[in-house]
Amino acid sequence: MNSPNTQDVTGSNTTQTNSKTSSLERMLSVLDLFTEEATVWSVEGICDAMGYTRSTAYRYTKELADAGLLFQVEQGRYTLGARIIQWDRQLRLSDPLVRAAKLLEPELSASVNVAWLICGLFKDQVICVEQFGGVGRQVSYSRGTPRPLLKGATSKAILAFLPNRQLMQIFVNYSEEIKSANLGSNWDEFKKSLRVIRQKGYAVTKAEVDEGVFGLAAPIFNPDGKVIGSLSSVQPIEDYDDTGIAAEAERIIGLAYRISREYERLVR
Amino acid sequence: MNSPNTQDVTGSNTTQTNSKTSSLERMLSVLDLFTEEATVWSVEGICDAMGYTRSTAYRYTKELADAGLLFQVEQGRYTLGARIIQWDRQLRLSDPLVRAAKLLEPELSASVNVAWLICGLFKDQVICVEQFGGVGRQVSYSRGTPRPLLKGATSKAILAFLPNRQLMQIFVNYSEEIKSANLGSNWDEFKKSLRVIRQKGYAVTKAEVDEGVFGLAAPIFNPDGKVIGSLSSVQPIEDYDDTGIAAEAERIIGLAYRISREYERLVR
DNA sequence: TCAATAATTCCTATATTTTGGGATTTTAAA
DNA sequence: TTTAAAATCCCAAAATATAGGAATTATTGA
Numbered sequence: 001m002n003s004p005n006t007q008d009v010t011g012s013n014t015t016q017t018n019s020k021t022s023s024l025e026r027m028l029s030v031l032d033l034f035t036e037e038a039t040v041w042s043v044e045g046i047c048d049a050m051g052y053t054r055s056t057a058y059r060y061t062k063e064l065a066d067a068g069l070l071f072q073v074e075q076g077r078y079t080l081g082a083r084i085i086q087w088d089r090q091l092r093l094s095d096p097l098v099r100a101a102k103l104l105e106p107e108l109s110a111s112v113n114v115a116w117l118i119c120g121l122f123k124d125q126v127i128c129v130e131q132f133g134g135v136g137r138q139v140s141y142s143r144g145t146p147r148p149l150l151k152g153a154t155s156k157a158i159l160a161f162l163p164n165r166q167l168m169q170i171f172v173n174y175s176e177e178i179k180s181a182n183l184g185s186n187w188d189e190f191k192k193s194l195r196v197i198r199q200k201g202y203a204v205t206k207a208e209v210d211e212g213v214f215g216l217a218a219p220i221f222n223p224d225g226k227v228i229g230s231l232s233s234v235q236p237i238e239d240y241d242d243t244g245i246a247a248e249a250e251r252i253i254g255l256a257y258r259i260s261r262e263y264e265r266l267v268r
Numbered sequence: 269m270n271s272p273n274t275q276d277v278t279g280s281n282t283t284q285t286n287s288k289t290s291s292l293e294r295m296l297s298v299l300d301l302f303t304e305e306a307t308v309w310s311v312e313g314i315c316d317a318m319g320y321t322r323s324t325a326y327r328y329t330k331e332l333a334d335a336g337l338l339f340q341v342e343q344g345r346y347t348l349g350a351r352i353i354q355w356d357r358q359l360r361l362s363d364p365l366v367r368a369a370k371l372l373e374p375e376l377s378a379s380v381n382v383a384w385l386i387c388g389l390f391k392d393q394v395i396c397v398e399q400f401g402g403v404g405r406q407v408s409y410s411r412g413t414p415r416p417l418l419k420g421a422t423s424k425a426i427l428a429f430l431p432n433r434q435l436m437q438i439f440v441n442y443s444e445e446i447k448s449a450n451l452g453s454n455w456d457e458f459k460k461s462l463r464v465i466r467q468k469g470y471a472v473t474k475a476e477v478d479e480g481v482f483g484l485a486a487p488i489f490n491p492d493g494k495v496i497g498s499l500s501s502v503q504p505i506e507d508y509d510d511t512g513i514a515a516e517a518e519r520i521i522g523l524a525y526r527i528s529r530e531y532e533r534l535v536r
Numbered sequence: 537t538c539a540a541t542a543a544t545t546c547c548t549a550t551a552t553t554t555t556g557g558g559a560t561t562t563t564a565a566a
Numbered sequence: 567t568t569t570a571a572a573a574t575c576c577c578a579a580a581a582t583a584t585a586g587g588a589a590t591t592a593t594t595g596a
Binding site: 022024025027028031032034035036038039040063064066067068069071073074077079080081082084085086087088089090091092093094095096099120122123125127128129142143144145146222224266267 | 290292293295296299300302303304306307308331332334335336337339341342345347348349350352353354355356357358359360361362363364367388390391393395396397410411412413414490492534535
């Protein structure tokens with residue numbers, strides 16, 4: 001009877017037999033409407049976009065506004081609310097990965113031609129949680145941006161260290177993307193490309209995500225040895241130097257290792 | 269019982285008689301537990317802190333984790349989740365006040381001895397939504413920090429332009445704070461101190477919030493002429509110069525005016 | 537000012553969801 | 567493997583959400 005649009009961006013929750021979105025998610029998904037292009041939403045618009053009835057949409061917006069997640073700009077028109085900013089601050093202060101990343105801020109934030117990204121794996125999304133350096137450079141993927149699961153050094157450095165069962169699910173769900181990301185056209189090839197990365201301990205990619213740059217990334221682990229994210233550098237492709245890569249990679253692996261250790265300390 | 273759509277500005281977390289929190293708020297309030305000091309929470313801990321039963325706490329954490337608002341660090345231990353970072357990015361890209369503030373970034377962000385804050389009024393909270401400049405300076409109230417409603421130039425520049433009925437409610441709920449913020453010990457004095465600010469068009473305060481600094485702030489208005497926030501500068505108190513203040517204030521009023529105009533453009 | 541129109545809230549019965557407490561299963565530790 | 571602890575499952579009672587329309591409240595334009 002209610003909304004048929006179970007928004008499922010990635011098609012991720014693969015074998016979701018019961019696609020029954022919780023009432024929480026149904027309500028929160030209103031917030032996903034707000035983008036750079038659609039910054040202010042009317043109740044009417046929310047009705048149409050989400051397929052809610054009037055009374056439901058009015059109730060949702062009221063509750064979300066009461067919770068501070070929406071802000072009423074004027075009668076019946078809403079923007080995102082300030083509680084998001086507050087939560088984000090709490091996250092910056094409390095999240096172990098963000099805090100561990102902060103450890104490197106002094107030595108990385110002044111970089112001019114190198115942008116540094118610290119990304120985390122959440123469900124099957126890779127998301128940038130912190131960014132340093134790259135002064136004056138335009139990086140398409142800033143803090144909070146979901147990155148493609150299968151493209152770019154950032155993601156590949158994570159993928160390469162995932163357990164088999166998780167990789168299998170990814171292979172099943174994303175075989176097309178895997179092929180187009182040059183990770184192989186069958187399970188064996190896929191496994192093999194990842195094994196190469198795993199054995200080197202880092203991933204390099206050229207212009208896979210952003211034109212004109214190359215990426216170099218190493219994994220970050222939790223105390224159990226599970227990969228939870230990666231540290232990556234993004235540099236102009238003109239600066240690419242085949243002979244120096246190994247040394248640079250060593251540095252990044254070392255930096256990522258320090259993040260892992262700090263993360264361990266913080267999670268204890 | 270509840271106010272008409274003019275959202276209840278007084279909030280009055282004081283004397284909440286019928287504190288019937290919605291189920292949404294009940295669930296979301298779990299996230300407020302996460303602080304710099306308590307970064308990781310177990311289900312057990314959440315039970316104790318919030319007074320939930322086992323099954324409720326497990327259900328809440330599961331739903332919140334499914335929604336991406338919590339992240340399971342390991343069995344039964346949670347941190348804040350990445351969806352907060354994503355929403356924050358969406359807010360940075362879409363919120364009219366934040367975007368309007370961005371207009372001034374080029375000319376303000378290089379300031380060394382001056383920190384610039386753009387704050388908004390939400391319910392009865394003043395919250396910093398953007399921050400520029402102040403390179404190397406330690407400012408206690410960074411982005412996402414709630415600021416005291418009655419102290420500091422930032423808040424006073426907003427208060428002075430609130431409609432009477434709203435001020436009355438604030439006076440009733442915060443008479444103690446008003447007195448200690450030198451805004452008067454009765455309604456007339458309160459009104460009068462605010463009228464002075466309103467007529468000058470800006471607020472100045474010395475070391476009211478942070479030691480060793482003074483603040484200078486001007487209001488930001490929405491297209492209806494309602495005050496929605498303020499722009500303020502924070503500078504070392506050594507740099508305070510009585511004769512120069514008026515000129516400086518003029519500049520800030522002008523900058524705040526530009527934010528109001530840009531806000532208007534974005535909200536239309 | 538007014539009426540006309542649009543936007544929002546209110547209302548209610550039914551359908552759905554939430555809840556707590558304990559039983560059951562899973563996981564971690566020894 | 568056994569044992570203890572943690573997490574999930576289960577279910578009937580209680581609470582809440584829902585749709586759709588009626589009632590109320592804002593907004594607009596003369």
